[in-house]
Amino acid sequence: MLAASSALAASPAPAAAAQEAVIPPGARPTIVAVALVYLAVVAAIAVWAGRRTRTAEDFFLAGKAIGLLALTFAALASTFSSFTFLGGPSFLYLAGLGAMMFVLPATLTNALSAWVLAKRLRLVAEIRPVLTLPDVVGLRYGSRAAQGLAALAILLGVVGYMATQVAGLGVIMDSVFGLEKGWGIWLGTAVVLAYAVTGGIKAGIYTDLAQGVLMAAASVLVFLFVLEAGSGMAGISRTILATEPEFLSPWGLYSPLAAVSLYLVFSVGVLGQPHVMHKFFMIREPRRLKWYPLLVTVAMVLVILIMFGIGMAMKALVAGEAIPPVANPDDVAPLFLLGHTPLVLAAVVFSGIAAAIMSSVDSFVNVGAAALTHDLPRAFGRSVRNELLHGRLATVALAVAAALTAQLSDALVIFLGIFGYGLFASALVPVLALGLNWEGATRAGAVASLAAGLAVTLGLELLAYRGVFSLPTGVTASALALVTSLAVFLGVSFLTRGGTTDELPEDLRLALRM
Amino acid sequence: MLGARRHGRVRPGVGWLFLGTAAWVSGGLLALLALPGVDPADAPLVLGLPRRAAFLLLGVGLAPGLVVPLAYALVFDRDTLPPDDLARLHDVARRVREEGERAGDTADGDRGR
Numbered sequence: 001m002l003a004a005s006s007a008l009a010a011s012p013a014p015a016a017a018a019q020e021a022v023i024p025p026g027a028r029p030t031i032v033a034v035a036l037v038y039l040a041v042v043a044a045i046a047v048w049a050g051r052r053t054r055t056a057e058d059f060f061l062a063g064k065a066i067g068l069l070a071l072t073f074a075a076l077a078s079t080f081s082s083f084t085f086l087g088g089p090s091f092l093y094l095a096g097l098g099a100m101m102f103v104l105p106a107t108l109t110n111a112l113s114a115w116v117l118a119k120r121l122r123l124v125a126e127i128r129p130v131l132t133l134p135d136v137v138g139l140r141y142g143s144r145a146a147q148g149l150a151a152l153a154i155l156l157g158v159v160g161y162m163a164t165q166v167a168g169l170g171v172i173m174d175s176v177f178g179l180e181k182g183w184g185i186w187l188g189t190a191v192v193l194a195y196a197v198t199g200g201i202k203a204g205i206y207t208d209l210a211q212g213v214l215m216a217a218a219s220v221l222v223f224l225f226v227l228e229a230g231s232g233m234a235g236i237s238r239t240i241l242a243t244e245p246e247f248l249s250p251w252g253l254y255s256p257l258a259a260v261s262l263y264l265v266f267s268v269g270v271l272g273q274p275h276v277m278h279k280f281f282m283i284r285e286p287r288r289l290k291w292y293p294l295l296v297t298v299a300m301v302l303v304i305l306i307m308f309g310i311g312m313a314m315k316a317l318v319a320g321e322a323i324p325p326v327a328n329p330d331d332v333a334p335l336f337l338l339g340h341t342p343l344v345l346a347a348v349v350f351s352g353i354a355a356a357i358m359s360s361v362d363s364f365v366n367v368g369a370a371a372l373t374h375d376l377p378r379a380f381g382r383s384v385r386n387e388l389l390h391g392r393l394a395t396v397a398l399a400v401a402a403a404l405t406a407q408l409s410d411a412l413v414i415f416l417g418i419f420g421y422g423l424f425a426s427a428l429v430p431v432l433a434l435g436l437n438w439e440g441a442t443r444a445g446a447v448a449s450l451a452a453g454l455a456v457t458l459g460l461e462l463l464a465y466r467g468v469f470s471l472p473t474g475v476t477a478s479a480l481a482l483v484t485s486l487a488v489f490l491g492v493s494f495l496t497r498g499g500t501t502d503e504l505p506e507d508l509r510l511a512l513r514m
Numbered sequence: 515m516l517g518a519r520r521h522g523r524v525r526p527g528v529g530w531l532f533l534g535t536a537a538w539v540s541g542g543l544l545a546l547l548a549l550p551g552v553d554p555a556d557a558p559l560v561l562g563l564p565r566r567a568a569f570l571l572l573g574v575g576l577a578p579g580l581v582v583p584l585a586y587a588l589v590f591d592r593d594t595l596p597p598d599d600l601a602r603l604h605d606v607a608r609r610v611r612e613e614g615e616r617a618g619d620t621a622d623g624d625r626g627r
Contacts, residue, residue: 012536097567107579109614111586115518116527126600127607233562238555241564245552248563250570256547260616263543290590293583301576308571495568507607513521514599 007301023334027343028178034347035177038355042195045206049199052103056387059200060131060370061444062282066205072295073212074205076303077359078275079106080215084307085353086172089327092311099260099311103304105267110300111293113271120436121277122286123511130281132367132388133274134375137431139508141443146431148379149450151371154274155425156454158368160416160423162361162402165292169357170406175334182407188358189403196362197392198398203281204362211355216299218348219306222341226309229317229340236316243319246399261479263408268482306349310336321443361399369394419461422478426453429482431488436512438493445493453485518593525593531585535578542574 023031033474053059066074075211079227084103092099122291134154138147166185173184195203230236240247251259269276314332317323324341337346373390377383384390403415430449436440471477486495504512518528546566551563560568586594 096571100571104575104579106569107575108582109533110579111582114583114586115594123595123603126605148529233577234559235562237559237563237567241553241557242555245555249552250566260547286594287590287597288596291587297579297583300566301579349560441602450592505610507603507610510603510606514595 023176023178023338027338029444030343031176031350034344035351038351039191039357040225041210042191042207042355044357045210045309046199047201049195049206053198053202054066056131056374056391057129058202059388060366060374061125061393062200062202062205064125064281065284067284068288068292068295068327069218069300071279071288071292072299074208074279075276075292075296076212076299076364076365077215077356078279079209079300080108080303080356084215084219084303085349085356085493086168086330087331089314089333090331091308092252093332094329095254096247096315097250098252098254098262098348100252100308100458101254102261102266103257103300103307105263106233106304107297108124109271110296112267113277114289114293116271116433116437117277118280118289118292118454119286119433120512121280121428122283122289123192123514124508126190127155127195127284127507131374131429132370133432134371135378136177136376136436136448138375140435140512141431141446142503143443143447146443146446146450147375149454150325150373150427150431153423153450153454154174154375156272156458157373157427157467158364158371159402159405159421159424160420161399162364162368162398163416164420165357165361165364166399166402167406169354169361171356172350173332173352175355185403185406188354189361189399192361192365192394192397196395197364200391201282201363201366204359204366205279205354207362208359209350212299214290214348215352215356216302217243218345218352219303221345222349223305224307225341225345226313226336228264229247229336230313233312234456236312238314239320242311244315247315261476264479267430268425270423271433272482273426274367275360276277277428277432278363287448298335304441305484307317313340346458350499361402365395365402368398372398380420396483409501419457422461422476423454423477426457426481434486434489437511440493440497441489442493442496444496445489445491446494449485449489451487453481454486456481520599525589528593529587530587531582535582539574539578542569544571546600547573 052063055063057063088099088103091102121133121136123141124130128135128139130136130139133151134147134153137150138144140146140415166189169188170181170185173179173188174181177184179187195207226236227233230239237248248251250256254262278338281290282287310333314326314336315325317336320327323335326335334346334350337349369391371386373387427450430453431441431446435446458479460469460471460480464471464477471480518532521551524532546569548584551565559562560564563571576598580619
């Protein structure tokens with residue numbers, strides 16, 4: 001999502017009398033003070049979680065003991081990341097209402113993922129000692145190859161995604177806190193490592209809980225200031241309609257086809273996001289999932305208000321000539337916050353942006369470390385003796401790799417970010433979303449689909465990155481790879497008929513059928 | 515629809531919910547595609563938004579996003595994960611584990627001889 005926003009952000013911005021977000025010198029102490037309070041809360045959570053992390057199950061699955069609220073806000077924080085606060089308002093300001101197609105599916109896909117994945121994943125974790133999604137893939141298909149390929153897809157995608165997040169952290173540290181980008185990358189990585197290594201995912205989950213509540217509350221408050229700045233939603237709409245009515249058409253400045261494609265890709269693609277699905281294993285008791293979709297949807301709607309509100313208000317303020325045009329679209333949110341909300345609220349949102357990035361990095365590094373130390377050795381018939389220690393070491397190694405990547409090349413970061421999302425979706429959606437619910441799925445179908453997802457995503461993205469080949473406008477490599485891996489999964493499963501469900505132990509079979 | 519299957523079938527109410535939601539969302543998007551042009555400056559507003567924008571955000575985006583999760587919660591005890599199902603799964607898992615342990619003991623015994 002950040003990458004898409006960046007692509008739009010590259011379009012020419014109005015140059016004449018444009019304004020940039022500059023943090024007033026007097027504001028910086030407040031912003032830094034709020035950030036320090038946030039860091040103190042994170043540190044306290046890390047210490048608390050670290051004392052309670054004694055096993056690999058604690059480290060990777062929070063001891064399978066989190067409650068409904070913790071799951072809700074952890075899923076919220078992992079799903080939205082910094083995009084909603086920073087990239088989202090810029091994107092809406094540039095693309096109009098069509099930008100909402102990125103976030104609208106999120107409201108529906110919570111229930112979809114609960115029906116399709118949450119129950120099955122949690123039931124398998126109820127009866128078997130699973131730690132990871134590839135564990136479930138391995139059990140479902142009775143295949144170490146499938147488990148290994150799923151782990152490989154997660155590992156490759158995780159490093160890419162983390163690099164984009166860490167690079168974003170560097171930008172935030174630079175523009176908001178006044179640290180140079182390189183220092184920002186390493187300081188942010190160090191903070192994440194401090195709690196990711198000591199408290200594992202348990203620290204991440206409870207940090208997300210605090211951060212998710214903060215995100216939702218700050219978003220609602222900011223929206224109230226949006227209404228005040230624009231003289232209500234009707235005032236905002238009237239101002240925009242008078243100057244640029246296309247902005248408020250359902251597709252905004254997008255073509256209808258591109259907007260609907262976005263909706264479809266994000267509806268289905270969310271079913272393959274390992275850092276969110278992984279959290280379904282962690283809830284204390286499977287029946288607590290009952291209210292999860294409704295709670296997380298309400299929380300997401302509240303958080304989406306900030307993206308919608310700031311993007312709309314800034315467009316109206318510029319259209320009504322109340323403020324000059326925005327020189328750099330990435331400044332849309334900071335400009336509104338600094339100009340139209342109390343400094344403390346702006347500081348909370350700035351800290352929230354950094355916190356959102358760190359929470360995503362923590363989630364990714366945890367699933368990546370599990371893939372590296374748990375799944376890949378198992379795919380080769382081996383197991384790591386002290387998974388907790390090796391999990392911690394892998395966490396450090398992956399975070400450092402992501403930080404190095406982020407520091408070395410901006411172009412590589414954008415490539416890896418796009419590649420990561422596509423890879424997760426094309427590799428995991430067929431084998432998990434379909435495979436856990438369709439008895440006709442076969443081992444050969446799973447292995448072929450995983451291999452196809454990896455090959456098509458890697459091939460297309462690499463060719464596009466090298467400039468050898470590019471897809472027509474509106475067609476994404478992620479969508480093509482997802483369609484291909486789904487087709488391969490269904491096709492090969494039909495050709496190698498005789499689903500593997502009947503070969504499964506009775507308890508696993510029952511978990512997939514009930 | 516696949517995800518709502520229990521023991522190979524989907525309860526009619528849940529099936530209709532999925533079909534209705536799919537029809538509502540796709541029908542809504544198609545209707546928006548079919549409606550031409552842009553809204554004039556004095557276009558009537560619904561909750562502060564032009565009608566088509568309000569329909570997209572509130573009708574296609576928000577409404578199913580609240581109705582479907584609410585339905586999920588309401589049918590959960592009966593159609594998604596009844597308490598009896600979970601108890602039965604625990605029983606079967608215990609039996610499979612015990613059989614596995616017995617088979618392991620037998621194999622160990624055989625190796626001992």
